[in-house]
Each structure stands twice: as C-alpha cells, then as structure tokens.
Amino acid sequence: MKLEEARQQFIQSWGAFATQWGINKTMAQIHALLLVSTRPMSHDEMMEALQLSRGNVNMNIRELVNWGLVQRVVVAGERREFFSAEKDIWKVARAIVKERKKRELEPMLQVLEELQRVEGDKKDPELKAFTETVGSIGKFAKQADRSMEVIMKADESWFWGSLVKWFK
Amino acid sequence: MKLEEARQQFIQSWGAFATQWGINKTMAQIHALLLVSTRPMSHDEMMEALQLSRGNVNMNIRELVNWGLVQRVVVAGERREFFSAEKDIWKVARAIVKERKKRELEPMLQVLEELQRVEGDKKDPELKAFTETVGSIGKFAKQADRSMEVIMKADESWFWGSLVKWFK
DNA sequence: TCGAATTTTCAGTAAAATCTGAAAATCCTA
DNA sequence: TAGGATTTTCAGATTTTACTGAAAATTCGA
Structure with a gap:
C-alpha cells in the first residue's frame, strides 16, 4: 500500500x-x-x-x-x-476520557443518586429490588468515575508501568 | 419520588x-x-x-x-x-466489554496492523510521521485490548480489590 | 396433520442526525 | 474606518438510522 x-x-x-x-x-x-x-x-x-x-x-x-x-x-x-x-496518543486518550467523564458519566451519577431517593415502604420487595439494582449501578459508575479521575491525572509511563505490573 | x-x-x-x-x-x-x-x-x-x-x-x-x-x-x-x-452489574459490564472488544477493537487492530505495512522510502519524513502516528495508536489499542482481556476474565472482588490497591 | 398462537421478517415510513450554502458577522490591513 | 478576507450561523435539504405493521414463517397442542 x-x-x-x-x-x-x-x-x-x-x-x-x-x-x-x-x-x-x-x-x-x-x-x-x-x-x-x-x-x-x-x-x-x-x-x-x-x-x-x-x-x-x-x-x-x-x-x-x-x-x-x-x-x-x-x-x-x-x-x-x-x-x-495533538499527536501524543496518551494525551489524546486523556482528553477523551476527561470529556466523556464530564459530559456523560457525571450527569449519569447525578441521575442515579436522585433515583436512590425513591420513597416508599422499605419492605416492599419491588422497591427493594429497584434500589438494589439502581444502587449497584451507582456504585459501579462511581468506581468508574474514580478510575477515570486517576487516569486523567496519571502520567503515561507510570500508568502503563503499573498497569502491566497489576496484570501480572 | x-x-x-x-x-x-x-x-x-x-x-x-x-x-x-x-x-x-x-x-x-x-x-x-x-x-x-x-x-x-x-x-x-x-x-x-x-x-x-x-x-x-x-x-x-x-x-x-x-x-x-x-x-x-x-x-x-x-x-x-x-x-x-442479568442483574449483576459486574456481569453486565463484562458482557459489554466482551462484545465491544470483539466488534470494534479487534477489527480496528486489524486495520492498524495493515496500515503499518505501508511501503515507501523509509527516510521520507512524511512516511516516518505516518508510521509513527499509526504505530503509536496501534500500540495503545493493543494495550487496551489486553486490558479488556484481563477484565473479562477477572472476578469482581479481585478486580475492584486490586484496582483500589493500584490507585493508592 | 390442522390450525390457532406466536414469532420473525422486511418494505415502506417516520424520525433523528448531519450537512450545505449563502447571508451575516467579524476581523484585519491599508 | 472602509472594504476585502475570513469565520460563523442556521434554515432548509439531505442522509442515515430506526420503527411500524402486516404478511409470512414457525411452533405446538389437540
């Protein structure tokens, strides 16, 4: 080619x-x-x-x-x-992570938090199931948010270096 | 609500x-x-x-x-x-990672590999710049692919546990 | 094996996303 | 500060994507 x-x-x-x-x-x-x-x-x-x-x-x-x-x-x-x-792919990736975190993850966290505040009989199995599901999604999203935070602040060599170690 | x-x-x-x-x-x-x-x-x-x-x-x-x-x-x-x-969000996330890896990341890796094989004068700065850029994207994608591989095989507690440690 | 219940397909339609191009706004330089 | 160069805006056109609904295919109980 x-x-x-x-x-x-x-x-x-x-x-x-x-x-x-x-x-x-x-x-x-x-x-x-x-x-x-x-x-x-x-x-x-x-x-x-x-x-x-x-x-x-x-x-x-x-x-x-x-x-x-x-x-x-x-x-x-x-x-x-x-x-x-920007040609440095690491910088490109961080810029993308930063924007998507801000535009998508953060608004989602807000919605999920709001949804946790659903009111009703705490013993109602329907309600329990709902808060259980929404709660676990919320925890997951929160963790993803924190991970992105670290990625954004990380330096490339440190990032890949410790990622590789982590995978071993 | x-x-x-x-x-x-x-x-x-x-x-x-x-x-x-x-x-x-x-x-x-x-x-x-x-x-x-x-x-x-x-x-x-x-x-x-x-x-x-x-x-x-x-x-x-x-x-x-x-x-x-x-x-x-x-x-x-x-x-x-x-x-x-499936209600287990960890399983949901893994299923999504698995599919997107297969449908998107793998085909992209293939294209990038193909593009590395561009022919021409090795000393041409235009060519060098191209292979440099495509090469670094390729390396990045490869690493992402490996990371997804690990995530897919990981167990939730192991995953978050060691992720948290890693971030400290 | 028949036929009613259920699922699948897909041509045509509708909705959403994206793009064009020309007019308006802005920016500079002489 | 006038006027050409450049950039921005956005209503309408175009393209892409998603949806409908009815006909065809399939399934299954009697």
Missing part, C-alpha cells in the same frame, strides 16, 4: 469506528486527517481533502478544539486560521 | 445515555425495563410498557440476547417467550 492510499484508508476507518462510539463521522475524519498531516491545515484545505462544506468543517473543528484534541495554530504571514492535532 | 415515577425516569435516562454511546435508544430502554422488573416479561408486556411495535421489540430483544445481557426464560404453563435481564 502506498502512503496516500494508507492515509485515505486511515481517515475512512477512523470515521467508521467513531460512528460506533457515538462520535460524529466527520469530526473523526477531520481528526484523522490532522493526525496524519505533518503540518497545520486551513479550513479550505480540509474542505478540499474531505469534500465537506465550509460550515461543516467549521462546526466540527470547533468541537474538536472543545474536546482538546485539536489546536488553533498561527502560521507566520497567514491571516487564515490553521489547525493541528 | 414514587417507585413508578422512578422506574420511568430510569428507563428514560438509560435510553438517553445509551444514545451517546452509539447504542440504540430502544435497546437500552428495553434493557432498563427488564433491569428494574422483578419478573420476566413477554413481548406484549414490553410493547405496552414502552409503546413500541412488535417488530421493534422483537429486533431489539434479539440483539440484547446476542450481547448476553438478556435471557430467554421459560415460564411454566406459558407458550409465549419471556425475557429477563
């Missing part, structure tokens, strides 16, 4: 996998494009490379910047904005 | 969160319904409870069974099929 073909393949696959994870395909493709580009790109270059409209590129780049996966970069002598992606 | 209200809330929230994870809302709602039900339910009961068509319930129940999250249950003296959900 030639380099250009491989790049295309990477972009296309990255987009396809992203869809399965509830991530917008275009956002993932722009991310992939920037990941395999050696230099920052402008809106127009991305529009051209992925055949997207200006509005679409604009929207998705903004979102990538919000996620902390892509950075605005100033190119000397250029008025237009340029963008480049 | 009363029990019935709490159940509804749980089902609705579970569906909403699932969407963000690339999981069909209806599938998640059926799962939630069964999670908070103390007895197995038939197609008709689920149709009624969630206001869904027969075809939809059938399709999504089948998928839940494939994921290993829901089981067909025989109810004495009933010809119809009944279903109930």
Whole structure:
C-alpha cells in the first residue's frame, strides 16, 4: 500500500469506528486527517481533502478544539486560521476520557443518586429490588468515575508501568 | 419520588445515555425495563410498557440476547417467550466489554496492523510521521485490548480489590 | 396433520442526525 | 474606518438510522 492510499484508508476507518462510539463521522475524519498531516491545515484545505462544506468543517473543528484534541495554530504571514492535532496518543486518550467523564458519566451519577431517593415502604420487595439494582449501578459508575479521575491525572509511563505490573 | 415515577425516569435516562454511546435508544430502554422488573416479561408486556411495535421489540430483544445481557426464560404453563435481564452489574459490564472488544477493537487492530505495512522510502519524513502516528495508536489499542482481556476474565472482588490497591 | 398462537421478517415510513450554502458577522490591513 | 478576507450561523435539504405493521414463517397442542 502506498502512503496516500494508507492515509485515505486511515481517515475512512477512523470515521467508521467513531460512528460506533457515538462520535460524529466527520469530526473523526477531520481528526484523522490532522493526525496524519505533518503540518497545520486551513479550513479550505480540509474542505478540499474531505469534500465537506465550509460550515461543516467549521462546526466540527470547533468541537474538536472543545474536546482538546485539536489546536488553533498561527502560521507566520497567514491571516487564515490553521489547525493541528495533538499527536501524543496518551494525551489524546486523556482528553477523551476527561470529556466523556464530564459530559456523560457525571450527569449519569447525578441521575442515579436522585433515583436512590425513591420513597416508599422499605419492605416492599419491588422497591427493594429497584434500589438494589439502581444502587449497584451507582456504585459501579462511581468506581468508574474514580478510575477515570486517576487516569486523567496519571502520567503515561507510570500508568502503563503499573498497569502491566497489576496484570501480572 | 414514587417507585413508578422512578422506574420511568430510569428507563428514560438509560435510553438517553445509551444514545451517546452509539447504542440504540430502544435497546437500552428495553434493557432498563427488564433491569428494574422483578419478573420476566413477554413481548406484549414490553410493547405496552414502552409503546413500541412488535417488530421493534422483537429486533431489539434479539440483539440484547446476542450481547448476553438478556435471557430467554421459560415460564411454566406459558407458550409465549419471556425475557429477563442479568442483574449483576459486574456481569453486565463484562458482557459489554466482551462484545465491544470483539466488534470494534479487534477489527480496528486489524486495520492498524495493515496500515503499518505501508511501503515507501523509509527516510521520507512524511512516511516516518505516518508510521509513527499509526504505530503509536496501534500500540495503545493493543494495550487496551489486553486490558479488556484481563477484565473479562477477572472476578469482581479481585478486580475492584486490586484496582483500589493500584490507585493508592 | 390442522390450525390457532406466536414469532420473525422486511418494505415502506417516520424520525433523528448531519450537512450545505449563502447571508451575516467579524476581523484585519491599508 | 472602509472594504476585502475570513469565520460563523442556521434554515432548509439531505442522509442515515430506526420503527411500524402486516404478511409470512414457525411452533405446538389437540
């Protein structure tokens, strides 16, 4: 496989996998494009490379910047904005964990906590079963939340190092 | 909040969160319904409870069974099929990890491996950058794959126990 | 083996998510 | 500070995904 073909393949696959994870395909493709580009790109270059409209590129780049996966970069002598992606996969992973924790896990914890406060006869088996189920999901989510917290603060070498030890 | 209200809330929230994870809302709602039900339910009961068509319930129940999250249950003296959900959240989590590993991570590893075989001048900086990026993603995914392997084989108490120790 | 009960399939429809493109807003430089 | 360059917005169009419902297939008791 030639380099250009491989790049295309990477972009296309990255987009396809992203869809399965509830991530917008275009956002993932722009991310992939920037990941395999050696230099920052402008809106127009991305529009051209992925055949997207200006509005679409604009929207998705903004979102990538919000996620902390892509950075605005100033190119000397250029008025237009340029963008480049964080290449350190460990940093990328942490940014994703951080965002998903904030956007999804935390709101879920809130809901689960709220649901624990269901009122009624403590001896009612229906109620007991409900609080039992919701409670165990809550505990699980709480533990996942803490784990993510650690991952976010961890340093790569420490993380993999102790993970490997842990698995032995 | 009363029990019935709490159940509804749980089902609705579970569906909403699932969407963000690339999981069909209806599938998640059926799962939630069964999670908070103390007895197995038939197609008709689920149709009624969630206001869904027969075809939809059938399709999504089948998928839940494939994921290993829901089981067909025989109810004495009933010809119809009944279903109930696995309530042990640890088992649920492992089933999900197992499926997503198989459906998503493994195919991705395959693609990444393929992409490593890109041909060209080893000294070309463009090529070097590409293999560098793809290679590091590949390593990361490989490690994630191994971690999932361990999680799947782990027993809950061992898992959380050693995870907690690890985090200290 | 028949036929009523139940489940499955899937073409057509509906809903949700995403994208476009042009107009409006903003930003710079001369 | 005027005006071209660039970015942003968003209503409507398009695409994708999910759902319905009725017909076909299957199951099972008598």
